[in-house]
Amino acid sequence: MSFRPLVVVVALSLVGCDADVEANAGPRQSREQVFSYSAPLRAGQTLALRNMSGQLSIEPASDDTLRVVADLAWRGDSALPRDVSFRSDTMPGGVYVCAIVGKGQCTADDYDVNSDGTGMSFRRGRVRLGMGGGSLATVHFRVQVPTGVRLELVMIDGSIVSASSAPVKARGVNGQMTIVTSVGPVNAKTVNGNIDARMTTLSGTDSVVVETVNGEVAAYLPMNASATVDVRATNGTVQSDFAGVTGGSQGINKAITGVLGAGATPVRVRSINGGAALRQLDAQGRPLTP
Structure with a gap:
């Protein structure tokens, strides 16, 4: 199987984010499908999808073809903004697709967003923040992912809504x-934001990890989960739907710990400023607690 790399460049003006700049930046504009990419992808392979600002929307595909479309929104008078590029290419075991601002770069292992003093970088699991302004453009990736394809997602400033059938990072x-x-x-x-993570089955030996600094987090596990559980909140509540795990429910440095079944999968749920919860899904994948 082979993939055809694709690079598309459109524009975006990268500016500071103060109120005066926003007020004088011009009308809001948008355009759909400024970028598209498709390729066959097998179960067990990986899609690495990276975005600097906007949204990632992922849903199951009806066949074995990965499809990615990007919509662009911006503020300004230009027909298209300056200085945004989209890059896609193969990597060992899959493909990567990125939105890049300014002099940023994207490879199989690295994702750097930087322009006019703004710097953020990602290297296969770690995000490093630099100093600088913000962007007046947003990218909405709309994705259809084949069954069994693993996901590696990076969303610097925006939301992720993902439904799939394989492990997700x-x-x-x-x-x-x-x-x-x-x-x-x-x-x-994430650093600032809520996380809702739901898994109807667990496979392999990797850990479940759901963590934020500022926000609410919830990990939903199947009712027959085999897991070693550690749920903690520094400033917030901790809760569990599962019998056999113990701990406090509110206050400072509260924790819930315990073993479900044979304890096969480590489960770590953390919030510094916000609540942390371990939730249960029934046999049909519905939450026990609404």
Whole structure:
């Protein structure tokens, strides 16, 4: 199987984010499908999808073809903004697709967003923040992913809404995450935002990790989960739907710990400023607690 790499460049003006700049930046504009990419992808392979500002929307495909479309919104008088590029290429075991601003770069292992003093970088699991302004453009990736394809998601400033059928790794800085998969685990971390991670089954030996600094987090596991559980909140509540796990429910440095079944999968749920919850899904994948 082979993939055809594709690079598309459109424009975006990268400016500071103060109120005066916003007020004088011109009318809001948008255009759909400024970028598209498709390729066959097999179960067990990986899609690495990276975005600097906007949204990632992922749903199951009806066949074995990955399809990615990007919509662009911006503020300004230009027909298209300056200085945004989209890159897609193969990597060992899959493909990567990125939205890039300014002099940013994207490879199989690295994602750098930087322009006019703004710097953020991602290297296969870690996001490093630099100093600088914000962007007046947003990218909405709309994705159809084949059955069994693993996801590695990066959303620097915006939301993730994902439904798939294989393990998911997600990293963010500002924004909400809603991640649903029929085959976990989910490993999701952000700085500012809520995370809702739901897994109807667990496979392999990797850990479930759901963590934020500022926000509410909830990990939903199947009712017959085999897991070693550690749920903690520094300033907030901790809750569990599962019998056999113990701990406090409110206050400072509260924790719930315990073993479900044979304890096969480590489960770590954390919030510094916000609540942390371990939730249960029934046999049909419905939450025990609404």
